[in-house]
Amino acid sequence: MSRAPVHRKPVVRWLISLALAALVMLLCVASAVAHPLGNTSVNLYERVEIGAQEISVRFILDVSEFPALRERAFADTNDDGSVDEAESTAYLNSFWAYLEPFLVLTADGQPLQMHRVRQTLTFPEGQGGLVLLRAVIELRAPQPSLAQGAVVAGALTETAFQGVPGWHEIIVVGGSGVTLVDSNVPTTDLTSELTSYPPEMLTAPLSVRDAAFEYRLDQPSATSAPTFQASAAPSPQPTGVDVGPRPTDPMVALLGNRVDLSSTLIGLLLATVLGAVHALTPGHGKTLVAAYLVGTR
Numbered sequence: 001m002s003r004a005p006v007h008r009k010p011v012v013r014w015l016i017s018l019a020l021a022a023l024v025m026l027l028c029v030a031s032a033v034a035h036p037l038g039n040t041s042v043n044l045y046e047r048v049e050i051g052a053q054e055i056s057v058r059f060i061l062d063v064s065e066f067p068a069l070r071e072r073a074f075a076d077t078n079d080d081g082s083v084d085e086a087e088s089t090a091y092l093n094s095f096w097a098y099l100e101p102f103l104v105l106t107a108d109g110q111p112l113q114m115h116r117v118r119q120t121l122t123f124p125e126g127q128g129g130l131v132l133l134r135a136v137i138e139l140r141a142p143q144p145s146l147a148q149g150a151v152v153a154g155a156l157t158e159t160a161f162q163g164v165p166g167w168h169e170i171i172v173v174g175g176s177g178v179t180l181v182d183s184n185v186p187t188t189d190l191t192s193e194l195t196s197y198p199p200e201m202l203t204a205p206l207s208v209r210d211a212a213f214e215y216r217l218d219q220p221s222a223t224s225a226p227t228f229q230a231s232a233a234p235s236p237q238p239t240g241v242d243v244g245p246r247p248t249d250p251m252v253a254l255l256g257n258r259v260d261l262s263s264t265l266i267g268l269l270l271a272t273v274l275g276a277v278h279a280l281t282p283g284h285g286k287t288l289v290a291a292y293l294v295g296t297r
Contacts, residue, residue: 037197037205039065039127043167045194046103048156050215052177055141057105057114057156061095062167062194063133065126071133072123088121092135102160105141107152112141134194146217151181156211167197170211183213 037043047058063071075083075091083091096116105112118138123131146152156170173187174180180187185208191197197205 037064037167037202038165040067040164041166041205042067042161042164043194044158044160044169045167045189045191046156046158046170046211047189047193048105048154048170048172048211048213049175050154050172050178050180050213051175052143052217054143055105055107055112055154056175057103057139057141058193059099059103059137059139060194061133061135061137065128065130065132068123068126068131068133072131075121083121083123089119092119092121092137095135096137099160102158104155104157106155107144109153110144112144114139114141143217148217151214151216154213154215158209165205167191167194167205168207168209169194170208172211172213174215177218179216179218181214181216183211185211185213 041064043062043064045058045060045062049056049058071091072083075087077087077090096119100114103114105114116137117140118136120136122134124134126132144152156172158168158170169189169191170185171187171189172180172183172185190201190206
């Protein structure tokens with residue numbers, strides 16, 4: 001009675017494993033195409049509203065699943081699995097200490113001191129059982145003493161999270177008693193405050209970090225500035241924040257919100273398999289051939 005060669009089963013298993021790895025890779029690539037901002041993106045938004053007495057800046061931070069997982073762990077200082085009001089306040093105070101040097105507002109070249117008047121921190125639902133992080137900080141800066149009818153050159157610069165993928169958007173609007181003379185950024189946003197990203201721009205996310213604008217005061221300005229108590233609790237957190245649809249990522253759905261040893265090993269195994277499959281794709285053999293030719297002169 002004939003027998004199959006003993007080496008056939010390992011070959012078949014290898015081919016099956018290769019096919020499964022290729023399938024997982026295709027799913028991951030399809031997910032990346034659907035949402036190029038990715039599950040590691042950090043997205044920022046600033047809305048500048050120029051008033052006769054003060055300039056308001058609405059700052060919004062939208063953090064995707066993977067970095068949000070880490071930041072939530074930082075915020076949960078007592079490790080009880082939730083972030084209470086006191087922990088939210090402490091986290092936002094710490095975040096503002098980091099952000100403040102990277103967010104600069106000027107009028108006629110002079111820096112304006114911005115004060116926090118309201119802040120909220122929420123963790124909307126993300127993919128695969130993970131959460132997102134959304135922080136909203138309302139800032140105010142008093143207008144400098146200016147004569148009525150004076151035209152002021154203002155600017156807002158944001159340089160945080162350099163090198164981190166994400167969306168950066170700034171808009172400028174004129175409030176009551178002010179005429180917006182000129183601006184190099186729009187007066188309406190494209191994302192409804194980072195809740196719905198335009199599909200046609202996901203392959204090239206917006207990256208606006210500098211806004212230059214000119215405005216004219218139609219009435220005299222004042223110099224009073226609001227104050228913010230660092231120990232004060234933030235205003236009640238909104239529930240059910242709409243962050244728009246996010247495509248399902250098979251890698252995130254597979255690992256979920258687990259951070260135990262088994263999920264880490266699974267992630268490392270998948271990364272190894274996908275890297276090996278990627279090395280088999282066209283183009284990578286050229287490096288090996290070149291190395292061989294150089295080695296053999």
